Amino acid sequence: MKVSKFGGTSVANAEQIKKVAAIVKADPSRKFVVVSAPGKRFDADKKVTDLLIELANAAIHNENVEEKLQNVVNRYREIAEGLGLEQIICDVIEKDLRTRILESKSNVELFVDNIKASGEDNNAKLISSYFTSVGMPAQYVNPKTAGLVVNDLPERAQALPEAYDNISTLRNSSEIIVFPGFFGYTKEGILRTFERGGSDITGSIVAAAIQAELYENFTDVDSVFCANPRVVNSPAEIEEITYREMRELSYAGFSVFHDEALMPVYKTGIPVCIKNTNNPSAPGTKIVAERKANRRPVTGISADNGFSILYVSKYLMNREIGFGRKLLQILEEENISYEHTPSGLDDISVIMRSHQLTPEKEVRIIDRVINELHAEDVHFRHDFSMIVVVGEGMNNSTGLAARAATAISRTGANIEMINQGSSEVSLAFGVHRSNEDKILRELYSEFFAPVTVG
Ligand SMILES: Nc1ncnc2c1ncn2[C@@H]1O[C@H](COP(=O)(O)OP(=O)(O)O)[C@@H](O)[C@H]1O
Ligand SMILES: N[C@@H](CC(=O)OP(=O)(O)O)C(=O)O
CATH class of the missing domain: 3.40.1160.10 (Acetylglutamate kinase-like)
Incomplete structure (x- = not known):
């Protein structure tokens, strides 16, 4: 059935x-x-x-x-x-x-x-x-x-x-x-x-x-493409993709399939096939638990906008036990979920979807971080996009982050944040929204343009 x-x-x-x-x-x-x-x-x-x-x-x-x-x-x-x-x-x-x-x-x-x-x-x-x-x-x-x-x-x-x-x-x-x-x-x-x-x-x-x-x-559309077809001209089609690759890509911009829709089928191991009503004989894209390896380390590149960054710095933050927890608790109390928390010795950024914020919430959060955590610099920055490079083959492929960063540098855009997921199937870049499309195109030509997907 x-x-x-x-x-x-x-x-x-x-x-x-x-x-x-x-x-x-x-x-x-x-x-x-x-x-x-x-x-x-x-x-x-x-x-x-x-x-x-x-x-x-x-x-x-x-x-x-x-x-x-x-x-x-x-x-x-x-x-x-x-x-x-x-x-x-x-x-x-x-x-x-x-x-x-x-x-x-x-x-x-x-x-x-x-x-x-x-x-x-x-x-x-x-x-x-x-x-x-x-x-x-x-x-x-x-x-x-x-x-x-x-x-x-x-x-x-x-x-x-x-x-x-x-x-x-x-x-x-x-x-x-x-x-x-x-x-x-x-x-x-x-x-x-x-x-x-x-x-x-x-x-x-x-x-x-x-x-x-x-x-x-x-x-x-006939299939899931390696990048959004509205931004990249005739992107390659994906024949097979794993649940976790698709989850990463859907969450970060592949609007063709809702990321939350993967959970029930993933848990029960039911394969998914994305097909075109206007061309039902096309094979479509299969989403499965495991797929056969192909030559590419990268399966797809997605981009999504609407992100904000809360930047917090405090001298000797690294020595203060519980700082991160207290910071995230303040966000929790404002009913905000976060996406990434890249950090340095004395600073931490929390990246979140902007729709969760209001000007009043921002003021309350900044006040609390200053007064309760005694941070020195606390501010929000808006209008960021996340570009996510995804592939099961990425964890045993060296130099991939360097290739991606070099490709982004060719566009002249600044990278605000880099985050390699611990599962190593994804590599995320935070960039200013105005650079999103050109970065997506450049990354696509770096990882896909010369070969056709097999
Ligand atoms: N990587 C991608 N591969 C295929 N389609 C994509 C991708 N990223 C974005 N899309 C867009 O998703 C659209 C299909 O999703 P959606 O508009 O939700 O369709 P539906 O009406 O069938 O729910 C496509 O027309 C395409 O523009
Ligand atoms: N109609 C709802 C739910 C939905 O899934 O729609 P669609 O299949 O057109 O993406 C929406 O627009 O959000």
Whole structure:
């Protein structure tokens, strides 16, 4: 049995959904279909999830929501029309959305999560009706009924262990299960969404729960490329990649697959295949526990922006027992997670995602580090990118860091931080955001340009 997840671009309009039906029909083992909300139909288009966020924000600010609501409903109307479905399904969707809009806004996060999740929920209802209408008996399954229980983190929920047992009972269904991605329910029955891009996570949870032979992730590219194709021209395709390589790359910018989606399949050893809805016969990229070695030490290079650095210096810091712990505790108390902590004798930098910071938090953190840890220089710097070079072959390849640093120096950019992960499958460089793209291109030509991936 396979679980096939179709991303936003694969379900963006009627034409795409017809391709999805053909793909599912072509292989009877595709019994579980996880769907996203309709995504972009063209570059300048808006995803339904973004339209829903606009709608939720308008409602919270007591603005007139009618136009924004119609923007969403019209996307489904257009799809239903193109698929030859009865318009009644759109009336059901509109009614559902109006009910959600009228719910209490006293807890803003809860309200927004509930509106956002309707994108996937209503699309799953629509797609299962379409499957049935073309002779593919299908059943929409709500994550609450299926028991996809999650913890109570708004906009970034995580599945609880019992979710897997609950969902496993769906194995015996004789119909194709159409499951909405992106959200689950707490034990108390509160809806919570995953992080953006989180339908990948739902697919992985379902695949692990039903012990699928394969988790297929259908998107709009033939494979995972060695670098972001929006920055590097025609990057090489990756045939096979390990879970840990993919985790490192997804976390740091390979938006094609959500990094958190790797955990459930990794734990159960289920292989993943990234495939193209627009070209399903292409082999795609396989994500596996172990892959055959190739000649290259580097598998991929990713880049992501939105990082800030907290710089702290204090003379004789190295002699002070507990300094690092106390510093990180201050961040913990501000609910901030960190990514890297490169340090010298008398200084330490803490690198974190900037979205966790507010001007007030920054002032509080600086005050506490000065007053409680008696540091001499404490300041934040923003607008950094992390460029991560990843490959299983890196740990037995000498001179790789030197090659990467030399390539970066050719761009004239300054390296703010270097961090070699202890697993030695990754090497991260902190650079100013303005240099991100040119560094990515230079590193790509250093490690990939002369040879084709085998
Ligand atoms: N290294 C990479 N390999 C392939 N695609 C990538 C990579 N990095 C970024 N992408 C982008 O990811 C996109 C697919 O992911 P996403 O937009 O989330 O699709 P979906 O709508 O299927 O969920 C591709 O169109 C591509 O622009
Ligand atoms: N629709 C949600 C969840 C998701 O996974 O979407 P997509 O498959 O289009 O990346 C989002 O936009 O974040």
